[in-house]
Amino acid sequence: MTFTKTTEQSSKYEHLEQMSVHELLNNINEEDITVPHAVKKAIPQIEALVTQVVANLKLGGRLFYIGAGTSGRLGVVDASECPPTFGVPFDLVNGIIAGGDGAIRRAVENAEDNATQAWIDLQMHNIGPNDVVIGIAASGTTPYVIGGLETCNQNNIVTGCITNNAGSPLALTAKFPIEVVVGPEFLTGSSRMKAGTAQKLVLNMLSTAAMIQLGRVKGNKMVDMRLSNVKLVDRGVKMVMEQISVPYEEASELLKKYGSVRNAVDNYKK
Template sequence: MSDKNKFTLSITESPSRFKDLEKMEVADLIRSINEEDAKVHIAVKEALPQIEQLIVRIIDRMKQGGRLFYLGAGTSGRLGVLDASELPPTFGVPDTLVIGLIAGGDVALRKAVEDAEDDPHMAWEELKKYNISKLDTVIGIAASGTTPYVIGGIRKARKNGILTGCITCNPDSDIARVAEFPIEAIVGPEFITGSTRLKAGTAQKMILNMITTTLMIKLGKVKGNKMVNMQLNNRKLINRGTHMLMEELSLDQETAQDLLIRYGSVKKAIDGYNKSRRQ
């Protein structure tokens, strides 16, 4: 067989090291899954220098008004949308600051959309609808590193002078060769062969947490270790904000809650209270 026709199995598609899963007891199944999950932390730790390089460059752009876009398909796409959707309530930022795009559109969040990930042109067409610019950043999320939807979007974004990164779980993948700042978390074969919703998905989620949490801290959305810009969407969050103010300003509960409701966020309440004390 010629080299051209050879099929090389990627790590994410390699056979599981476990056999006859259907014959295993529940205790053995969950212990084995847990043992595999323990490898994710190590893989992500080894990728920390790559993660840092990308974050530092995103910070500079965001401070100038840039945005962050995620591109993904299937599990990877859902993780990007999830991460982006959690930022407004947690940090009080607009939902236009970090935007997750998934192959097949929002319907793909719940159901698989056939062939959507195989279109290498669709991602860029979707990015153009947001008037993407050179201040923005695009991160492609693809466990295999071969998803055409993601690779096509990253390739076109980089060609247009936009900062690009990727999160993948295969070394020397197609997407890593296209992205300017690749992040490779090599977690090994999955517990169920090829099921990248497992270790690969966990690694991707951990890295996304690192990226956006660090960005929000560096953009001033956290004070000390508190979410001082969180949206007050329910009683639990109002109570949390009230206790933050009680601790920060040495206020009683009633005064702290009144202050929080009046200003609408912990940060604004602290700033308003300190300003009134200085006058």
């Protein structure tokens, strides 16, 4: 099968510099509207990967995202949100970016071209057979990501990917590929746009669905969230009030005593 990088194809819009701000924003929005439809087509692939992630995490495994540039940053963002949102250990979901944490803010030259570095980075976390490694790359050709998954496959570690080109080398390497084909970008080749949006949507689905399956949500509430600021404490108090019908002050004391909404509700005695 011929592999075509649709993410690199020329934008269907010409002479962007001649557009008004209104035209620019509306045309970008018209392109963005197509992204959720592309994600919907990939739901069977997303479901397969989520199911595998849940199975491995139940065995004591961990989840790793690896990527470069925008893709790496999105993986880091999703991983960093899991502990405060779901109350899981900080090392359960991990984001690794080519070039190290410094690359989150500033691009590291040629970091994505090193095909052996991802495995070295994963070994720093004592990667093991129950873990799952998901490579993220819009192009589907990033050596850092492909090399990492290839070595994981050789070591019987479950691999998945999120990419935005059909039939890419990355998708062919991953055991559980997710391909969200969003087509050419509004700004030719700028895969931080539609491709990045698609990756963020898939990551939202993947981590949220997995955590719900792992029992980290009750009803539709984040009952295990970390109470790390005033806003979250207030939200937690109101969740306790709603679930056990007590005044704000009592709910606040219960939350303070037991440390989470779940524990406060489970330990409440009428």
